[in-house]
Amino acid sequence: MSLSALLAAAPSPEPVGSLGEAAEQAGNAAGWVEENWSTWLSTGLRILLIVAVAITLRYLIRRALTNLIDRMNRSAQAVEGTALGGLLVNAERRRQRSEAIGSVLRSVASFLIMGTAALMVLGAFKINLAPLLASAGVAGVALGFGARNLVTDFLSGVFMILEDQYGVGDTVDAGVASGEVIEVGLRVTKLRGDNGEIWYVRNGEVKRIGNLSQGWSTAGVDVTVRPTEDLERVRRAITTAADAMSKEDPWSERLWGPVEVLGLDAVLLDSMTVRVTAKTMPGKSIGVERELRWRIKQALEEAGIRMIGPAPLPADGESAADPTAAMAAPSAYASATSPQSLATNPIPPSTNLNK
Numbered sequence: 001m002s003l004s005a006l007l008a009a010a011p012s013p014e015p016v017g018s019l020g021e022a023a024e025q026a027g028n029a030a031g032w033v034e035e036n037w038s039t040w041l042s043t044g045l046r047i048l049l050i051v052a053v054a055i056t057l058r059y060l061i062r063r064a065l066t067n068l069i070d071r072m073n074r075s076a077q078a079v080e081g082t083a084l085g086g087l088l089v090n091a092e093r094r095r096q097r098s099e100a101i102g103s104v105l106r107s108v109a110s111f112l113i114m115g116t117a118a119l120m121v122l123g124a125f126k127i128n129l130a131p132l133l134a135s136a137g138v139a140g141v142a143l144g145f146g147a148r149n150l151v152t153d154f155l156s157g158v159f160m161i162l163e164d165q166y167g168v169g170d171t172v173d174a175g176v177a178s179g180e181v182i183e184v185g186l187r188v189t190k191l192r193g194d195n196g197e198i199w200y201v202r203n204g205e206v207k208r209i210g211n212l213s214q215g216w217s218t219a220g221v222d223v224t225v226r227p228t229e230d231l232e233r234v235r236r237a238i239t240t241a242a243d244a245m246s247k248e249d250p251w252s253e254r255l256w257g258p259v260e261v262l263g264l265d266a267v268l269l270d271s272m273t274v275r276v277t278a279k280t281m282p283g284k285s286i287g288v289e290r291e292l293r294w295r296i297k298q299a300l301e302e303a304g305i306r307m308i309g310p311a312p313l314p315a316d317g318e319s320a321a322d323p324t325a326a327m328a329a330p331s332a333y334a335s336a337t338s339p340q341s342l343a344t345n346p347i348p349p350s351t352n353l354n355k
Contacts, residue, residue, distance in 0.1 A: 046124050054117035061109045069102040100161045100186060150187070152204035157186035160203060166211050171283050173210035174201050216256055217285035221292045222265060223274040229305055231274075235261050238276055241299035245291060254284045259292070271308055 170181045177199035179191035191199040242259030257279035265275035280288045
């Protein structure tokens with residue numbers, strides 16, 4: 001069969017029907033777009049409005065919080081270097097406290113604003129939010145149980161900072177550790193101990209706080225003299241040394257009140273103890289106590305009053321003499337009725353029964 005015959009026998013295409021179906025589909029699509037374009041436009045505009053409002057509101061709130069923090073820091077720096085600033089304000093402590101509070105507030109504001117905006121966007125797409133919210137609630141409960149220690153530390157840190165329980169530079173006793181606060185965080189507080197070690201204390205583990213740097217401190221010195229000394233002479237010597245100390249720098253700033261001689265704290269057969277106290281700047285009581293002891297010792301020596309103390313302890317490696325060391329141990333042979341004494345007695349001669 002020739003090629004022309006094959007072409008004549010092949011079925012011819014139907015371009016008219018195919019073009020008609022394509023035109024029909026195009027018309028349907030155009031009609032669907034025409035019916036829904038207003039809905040799409042309104043939804044898109046709503047989403048854009050939600051996002052724009054959320055971003056603008058977040059920016060304004062964070063800017064307001066930042067300005068508030070900066071104003072607090074500037075007010076602290078304004079009195080820094082003055083006498084009032086040295087006594088009442090710790091610039092580094094206040095700066096860290098304000099920064100921590102600002103960070104928490106900014107994070108909370110961003111989470112609430114952006115979270116609400118995300119839910120509103122999903123609602124604009126006609127998405128059912130009930131299953132999503134239920135799943136988020138279950139996930140939050142599970143996270144709360146799994147990370148309860150972390151949540152406890154965070155909440156404890158927030159309240160410690162808000163209540164100003166302690167700050168940088170304070171000397172505190174946290175129960176589990178004690179020392180000077182060098183950093184306050186929302187989860188961990190860093191303390192420097194007396195020997196230079198750094199303690200990392202979780203805020204959730206702190207059950208009590210003893211702040212030794214708030215308000216004022218008390219310096220106490222016990223002066224022990226012989227019971228035969230004249231108490232009025234002792235009082236005058238101590239008062240003279242304390243008055244001279246209160247007029248010299250830097251003790252005039254560290255002493256927040258007069259040095260008081262409270263009287264006799266203890267009276268024994270071989271000694272009597274006079275109690276001396278003074279109200280001092282927070283955290284300066286130890287230095288004041290040392291200087292008071294130094295000056296009181298010099299004043300008493302100049303007045304001819306001799307201080308006494310407890311009996312000296314034996315040196316390391318030496319033990320006190322045992323008064324029973326030269327005594328012999330009790331012997332079982334000292335008793336005539338003891339089994340040992342009876343066993344050592346001579347055997348009596350036997351009686352001759354045949355005699």
